[in-house]
Amino acid sequence: MSNSNSLVLNVADGTQAHAYVAQPQGVTSAPGIILFQEAFGVNGHIRNVADRLAAAGYVVVAPELFHRTAEPGLEIGYDNFAAAMPHYGAITPEGLQQDARAAYDWLQSQPNVQQDKIGAIGFCLGGQVAFVANAALPLQAAVSYYGGGTHTRTAMAKDLHAPHLFFWGGLDAHISADQIKQVTDAVDAAGKPYINTVISYADHGFNCDERPSYNKDAAAEAWASTLAFFQQKLGA
Numbered sequence: 001m002s003n004s005n006s007l008v009l010n011v012a013d014g015t016q017a018h019a020y021v022a023q024p025q026g027v028t029s030a031p032g033i034i035l036f037q038e039a040f041g042v043n044g045h046i047r048n049v050a051d052r053l054a055a056a057g058y059v060v061v062a063p064e065l066f067h068r069t070a071e072p073g074l075e076i077g078y079d080n081f082a083a084a085m086p087h088y089g090a091i092t093p094e095g096l097q098q099d100a101r102a103a104y105d106w107l108q109s110q111p112n113v114q115q116d117k118i119g120a121i122g123f124c125l126g127g128q129v130a131f132v133a134n135a136a137l138p139l140q141a142a143v144s145y146y147g148g149g150t151h152t153r154t155a156m157a158k159d160l161h162a163p164h165l166f167f168w169g170g171l172d173a174h175i176s177a178d179q180i181k182q183v184t185d186a187v188d189a190a191g192k193p194y195i196n197t198v199i200s201y202a203d204h205g206f207n208c209d210e211r212p213s214y215n216k217d218a219a220a221e222a223w224a225s226t227l228a229f230f231q232q233k234l235g236a
Contacts, residue, residue: 036126141233154186
């Protein structure tokens with residue numbers, strides 16, 4: 001890991017976003033990944049995902065998406081979604097695009113990052129943001145885990161730059177089969193490449209071992225697919 005695992009990103013609207021950074025060891029050149037948080041902040045789970053991706057050979061940056069309305073370092077308990085709602089409700093597509101761009105520009109500025117090998121991944125809220133980022137940035141790969149609200153961003157499908165990997169839980173009461181179909185129909189209509197994976201036995205948040213909905217088997221399956229996808233598209 002690097003000496004410092006945090007930084008402050010300057011965003012185009014004049015705001016500043018704190019971010020968590022994870023660095024691979026023993027490599028002088030690596031692909032980059034932007035990691036987008038759940039609605040609960042850049043918390044232990046998201047930092048753990050960043051560290052796991054770094055261990056797989058990627059430079060990872062995870063910006064705090066609620067920085068316009070929350071103090072730096074905000075973490076919200078998984079049993080307290082009500083506390084996340086004011087921040088969740090305040091985000092905008094424009095702001096998310098600016099946050100993604102700030103993280104992308106930081107990766108581009110790093111001497112150890114391969115500038116033409118940048119991906120994005122997000123969970124829950126972040127799954128939606130990974131979709132937004134793929135439309136806004138010239139990425140080489142993007143992954144969305146149970147991206148709630150992605151069906152409200154289907155107008156962006158025509159702008160997707162990179163192949164997109166979607167994971168959904170078949171037991172997820174927060175994201176309906178119809179909403180998933182809206183997303184895949186839009187990407188189909190746009191003629192953009194994607195992989196759509198519904199894990200029938202998994203619930204919303206299945207990848208997070210801090211949530212009651214954690215499913216060890218589903219998390220292992222999805223993670224293996226994610227690493228294979230990034231390996232193919234980014235080559236770490």
